[in-house]
Amino acid sequence: xxxxxxxxxxxxxxxxxxxxxxxxxxxxxxxxxxxxxxxxxxxxxxxxxxxxxxxxxxxxxxxxxxxxxxxxxxxxxxxxxxxxxxxxxxxxxxxxxxxxxxxxxxxxxxxxxxxxxxxxxxxxxxxxxxxxxxxxxxxxxxx
Amino acid sequence: xxxxxxxxxxxxxxxxxxxxxxxxxxxxxxxxxxxxxxxxxxxxxxxxxxxxxxxxxxxxxxxxxxxxxxxxxxxxxxxxxxxxxxxxxxxxxxxxxxxxxxxxxxxxxxxxxxxxxxxxxxxxxxxxxxxxxxxxxxxxxxxxxxxxxxxxxxxxxxxxxxxxxxxxxxxxxxxxxxxx
Amino acid sequence: xxxxxxxxxxxxxxxxxxxxxxxxxxxxxxxxxxxxxxxxxxxxxxxxxxxxxxxxxxxxxxxxxxxxxxxxxxxxxxxxxxxxxxxxxxxxxxxxxxxxxxxxxxxxxxxxxxxxxxxxxxxxxxxxxxxxxxxxxxxxxxxxxxxxxxxxxxxxxxxxxxxxxxxxxxxxxxxxxxxxxxxxxxxxxxxxxxxxxxxxxxxxxxxxxxxxxxxxxxxxxxxxxxxxxxxxxxxxxxxxxxxxxxxxxxxxxxxxxxxxxxxxxxxxxxxxxxxxxxxxxxxxxxxxxxxxxxxxxxxxxxxxxxxxxxxxxxxxxxxxxxxxxxxxxxxxxx
Numbered sequence: 001x002x003x004x005x006x007x008x009x010x011x012x013x014x015x016x017x018x019x020x021x022x023x024x025x026x027x028x029x030x031x032x033x034x035x036x037x038x039x040x041x042x043x044x045x046x047x048x049x050x051x052x053x054x055x056x057x058x059x060x061x062x063x064x065x066x067x068x069x070x071x072x073x074x075x076x077x078x079x080x081x082x083x084x085x086x087x088x089x090x091x092x093x094x095x096x097x098x099x100x101x102x103x104x105x106x107x108x109x110x111x112x113x114x115x116x117x118x119x120x121x122x123x124x125x126x127x128x129x130x131x132x133x134x135x136x137x138x139x140x141x142x143x
Numbered sequence: 144x145x146x147x148x149x150x151x152x153x154x155x156x157x158x159x160x161x162x163x164x165x166x167x168x169x170x171x172x173x174x175x176x177x178x179x180x181x182x183x184x185x186x187x188x189x190x191x192x193x194x195x196x197x198x199x200x201x202x203x204x205x206x207x208x209x210x211x212x213x214x215x216x217x218x219x220x221x222x223x224x225x226x227x228x229x230x231x232x233x234x235x236x237x238x239x240x241x242x243x244x245x246x247x248x249x250x251x252x253x254x255x256x257x258x259x260x261x262x263x264x265x266x267x268x269x270x271x272x273x274x275x276x277x278x279x280x281x282x283x284x285x286x287x288x289x290x291x292x293x294x295x296x297x298x299x300x301x302x303x304x305x306x307x308x309x310x311x312x313x314x315x316x317x318x319x320x321x322x323x
Numbered sequence: 324x325x326x327x328x329x330x331x332x333x334x335x336x337x338x339x340x341x342x343x344x345x346x347x348x349x350x351x352x353x354x355x356x357x358x359x360x361x362x363x364x365x366x367x368x369x370x371x372x373x374x375x376x377x378x379x380x381x382x383x384x385x386x387x388x389x390x391x392x393x394x395x396x397x398x399x400x401x402x403x404x405x406x407x408x409x410x411x412x413x414x415x416x417x418x419x420x421x422x423x424x425x426x427x428x429x430x431x432x433x434x435x436x437x438x439x440x441x442x443x444x445x446x447x448x449x450x451x452x453x454x455x456x457x458x459x460x461x462x463x464x465x466x467x468x469x470x471x472x473x474x475x476x477x478x479x480x481x482x483x484x485x486x487x488x489x490x491x492x493x494x495x496x497x498x499x500x501x502x503x504x505x506x507x508x509x510x511x512x513x514x515x516x517x518x519x520x521x522x523x524x525x526x527x528x529x530x531x532x533x534x535x536x537x538x539x540x541x542x543x544x545x546x547x548x549x550x551x552x553x554x555x556x557x558x559x560x561x562x563x564x565x566x567x568x569x570x571x572x573x574x575x576x577x578x579x580x581x582x583x584x585x586x587x588x589x590x591x592x593x594x595x596x597x598x599x600x601x602x603x604x605x606x607x608x609x610x611x612x613x614x615x616x617x618x619x620x621x622x623x624x625x626x627x628x629x630x631x632x633x634x635x636x637x638x639x640x641x642x643x644x645x646x647x648x649x650x651x652x653x654x655x656x657x
Contacts, residue, residue, distance in 0.1 A: 052299040223597035
């Protein structure tokens with residue numbers, strides 16, 4: 001009977017090893033995730049956030065738009081208002097805890113900059129006012 | 144009557160081995176099918192999320208809702224769209240699937256009394272509009288009351304009645320799978 | 324030879340038992356594999372349709388052109404708002420309804436195909452039109468390239484990757500394109516103006532190789548005659564250049580897709596009509612109210628317009644009314 005017992009034990013060991021290998025395989029097979037959809041949405045969010053910002057009529061600033069404030073800043077009239085407006089708008093529309101960086105350029109010369117984050121998708125918007133070419137850039141910081 | 148114990152033991156042994164093998168096989172098949180079903184459920188959820196993400200990009204450009212070619216959403220189209228949706232629901236069910244699509248105004252920050260208040264025809268005709276409400280439920284189809292996952296994006300809202308731009312959040316809640 | 328006195332009947336029984344049990348287990352595994360493979364094939368077949376639908380959706384967000392790689396040949400079918408893969412006779416045939424307005428040949432069997440999207444405006448945005456073509460389908464324009472600016476501009480707007488060939492009417496000789504027709508599954512000749520060779524003549528040259536369709540376009544009247552593979556003629560009109568491009572890429576399948584497009588047009592008109600009505604209720608300035616009221620009446624007629632003359636007439640009127648609203652600083656229709 002000893003030989004039969006050892007045969008059964010051998011069979012059992014093989015089966016247990018096979019099950020163990022199968023479980024490990026299943027574990028690895030489930031690991032692969034998909035981050036590309038969330039990064040696409042992050043890019044969309046940045047572009048839409050800038051798009052919404054440049055159009056919005058600012059309630060506290062006589063219905064002016066950010067474009068108007070950027071032009072005022074470029075003409076050295078007032079850049080502080082632009083800063084307050086950006087913080088007010090993005091404070092309301094971005095998700096809690098999301099930081100941003102914003103730059104404004106006129107004819108390739110930087111006229112205004114706020115925020116320090118360096119990782120994240122950048123979106124840009126260009127417009128022409130009074131014959132001058134303006135570019136606005138926004139980066140939403142990756143968490 | 145037991146005449147040949149050795150052969151009987153041998154037969155019992157064979158039956159036992161077969162029984163054990165069959166049990167293990169069944170176990171393996173059950174585990175495999177469970178794994179297969181889980182894999183397909185994950186695939187369905189992934190495809191549902193993919194569709195919802197595409198819908199998020201598409202919604203801003205949907206002619207039924209958008210300002211013509213300027214990247215904003217025309218709020219004056221919301222109520223007409225809801226009416227047309229009621230008349231042609233099957234067509235939109237094929238387009239949107241099992242989803243809930245809402246647009247909420249987020250800037251200027253709505254008054255407390257208007258937060259989460261649905262904008263309907265009655266709110267629209269009041270003098271206080273749009274300060275008297277802050278949310279539009281554009282589409283809602285969840286026949287099996289499933290739990291959903293939400294994705295959203297910022298949108299520019301245009302009020303042609305007042306020639307004014309505000310900011311909103313377009314949210315899509317998608318339910319489980321991609322059945323229509 | 325069996326010499327042992329013990330007897331070997333037990334071996335026989337073991338063999339019988341083993342063969343039966345083994346056969347049962349084998350049959351179980353075969354059935355298991357078959358069910359699994361069928362399930363995978365079902366998922367794969369539907370997945371390709373969903374992938375194509377989603378890719379077209381994502382691409383249609385903006386106007387543009389591209390070449391799609393399906394990473395395999397799937398025998399895609401396009402028929403009046405329904406995508407399909409596989410052949411109806413096989414077990415791998417799957418269908419999916421789509422909301423997209425796609426103008427294309429009935430079947431695309433290639434791995435790569437060109438896609439071009441254009442927004443259809445009439446005069447407000449109605450839909451995005453998708454034009455699909457693979458390299459097996461040949462489209463040949465025969466028109467007055469040396470004398471008609473309209474023709475030249477119309478052709479010039481088609482992206483080069485859509486693979487349209489053009490030849491001047493005076494220089495067109497069907498014999499020059501026999502080898503091209505031989506290599507194609509569908510050959511469409513599009514005349515702009517009077518056709519120099521009729522359908523029967525072209526059929527005798529190209530008919531043996533694949534499907535031949537002939538389209539005769541009248542750019543001034545916005546009408547066309549479509550001759551299908553069997554020579555049956557259909558008179559159609561198109562509403563906008565975008566729809567004419569659709570006619571060219573879809574040929575005899577144009578009418579059904581056009582109907583989908585017109586239903587959508589009707590829907591968008593209803594939305595704009597109601598939007599104008601609502602805005603009027605919020606508007607205080609009399610001049611704006613009057614202009615909006617005129618626009619509303621035009622849109623009401625537009626909603627029920629069926630003929631080409633009515634549609635083009637109202638298209639122009641609605642466009643002018645919108646400009647007028649803009650000049651007066653009133654809310655516009657679109």
